[in-house]
Amino acid sequence: MNNNEKIKVAITAGIVSVILLILVIFLAVTTKKDAVDDDTKLSENITDYASFSEEGAGKVDDSAVLASSEDGADSASTSGSSEVMSYSEYVDSVAGSVSGNSFYETKAAVLRDVYNGLTFDKNAQLKEMMTYWEDGNMEAVRDLAHLERFEVMSYQLGGTDFFYYYGETNAEGKPNGKGIAVYANDQYYYGEWAEGVRSGNGTWVAFYPSYSRYVVTEHLYTGSWSADLPNGEGQEHYDYNAEYMNKQDFYLQNAIGTFKDGKYNGDMYIISVDKDDHSTEWYGKCIDGNWEQIINTTKDKNGKIPVLYEREDNKSYYYMTSEGSQNNGIDGMITGGSVAK
Template sequence: MDKNEKIKVAITSGIVAAILLILVLFLALSGKKENDEKLLDKNISEYASLESSLNQNGDSGILISSESADSGASQNAEDNAGTAGSSEDSDMQANSIESVNDISGNSLYSTKAAVLKNIYKGLAIDTNAQLKEMYTYWSDNNTEAVRDLAHLERFEAMSYKLSGTQDFYYYGDLDSTGLPEGTGLAVYGDDQYYFGEWKVGKRNGNGTWINFYPDYSNYVVTEHMYTGAWSDDLPTGEGQEHYDYDFTKMNGDDIYVQNAIGSFENSYYNGKMYIITIDKDQNTEEWFGTCQGGTWQQVVNTHLDKDGKIPVLQNKNDEKDFVSMTEEGTKDNRVSGIIIGGKKAN
């Protein structure tokens, strides 16, 4: 091999060595970055997980947050003050909330009561006979027949006669003074009905209240129901609230409840609640949360989201997914629209 060939071989070997060195360094650095990202993701996931806190509360997924809402108030204010020099853990806490797939809206959809129009043109009604007819179906647990009757004009006309009052027409058991006592059926204004237990003229015990909406109603809600425990004319105890909707009238901003199951106090959500929401495409989601006197409590181990809203419901199937609300939206959550305080009309 002559001198020129030796020089060419040396140069080629040097270039190859340099390329190999660059590849080794690139792969090493790439591997380190990938490992770091995996570690960061792992830490964020571990922080976002509520399993530990739920287990400490002796719970299987239902959230407990009244204590954290009080003891953590100053911490939340500090976390959202935007002060410089926050720790790496605080950054991860913020990231875990910002990555949440929050539902739009500031609160649960606020329901309006049905409004009946005077379109019945003096239609003759027989209050006692009509309620007796409905009572038979209701006592047989034939809700579909009850629903069909409620949408007949003669039944809507019966309810319309009570418009603007709190009084009700009644069919059922009475006490010695003529007050509803035992099991009975009542119709109120605004197309509202109640079937169940009574005591001293008020809804007490177990029963079902339904607010039907007339077929001509141009409203997103088509039926609003509560079934469960009652006391002093209001939902109190264990029960379930249910809504049916006209999906074509839903928007993409509000949070529509299909079912709210749990404890109630004077119609307010009060305690651990299991919520099923539904959207305009009829997709449902299941959530857990805690309400105190109608006010949603912040989910344990969470912080305000990037818009300053409070995480109050956690997805049953995804512990990183929350429903967040404004402070105002967390309040006054209850079975709304129930006519109360009336007396049996003649």
């Protein structure tokens, strides 16, 4: 190869490298923008369709009393409760799961049982996550929840309703005021507490592990609470992995309205989403978790009940079985319990 040919090869390689670099930068910027847009859309939905208003998050002073009396790092083990399902068993149990009768069946997030010997510091980690939550940086909260040191913290609570807590407490050491908690199954709550239970305004999230083969990637409720349950105005929200979605099921993305002890109660605004990321808006009425049949309608030939009608076409209905129309609300949420020491 003569010198001219070598120069041509070098120039060509340089041009290709520059094009690849530009492509990588474009993809990185686009991905980040999409993530920000997703959070913005969720915030806009809450503002537009749920009438509750959250007050600004007050910061907890570093000297605030912690509900946990233990200091330092905790060591993980895999002994756990006999009720905890192994990750391989979980994968087998959810593969190909189809509801077919109402909304897609929600299962609890299950973490891998591979954390033996991994240490964690629950107080330091919850304080770290709370800082981001106070700043409204949910992307950082998600990133932390998917780290092994956070997953093992939740895994240690598997099979129980105990929770680790960081934040303000009352004279008896119970959560009271503003605080954050982690439960089993990668569930978190940040918001207001009263006498040891979730009460006031707050947000609950179940994060599904990035290695999970389940269709749900995140399940969230934000709004009013009392007696440790969603009560009052609020919004339930789901994110899905399109790879595992099918054409048969009804995938709930948002349920906005009034909640009573975790169940839908009153006029509900529903947004569904399909495998191709197309959304549909619906209206319906649910009393104590039971969908009411739309007036002046009849059941279909299979006996299913019309319970939702489209916003853009009030003659287009969504039908559920009698069983599927009952007991609708936020599934999989761990309630009750007390602070783990």
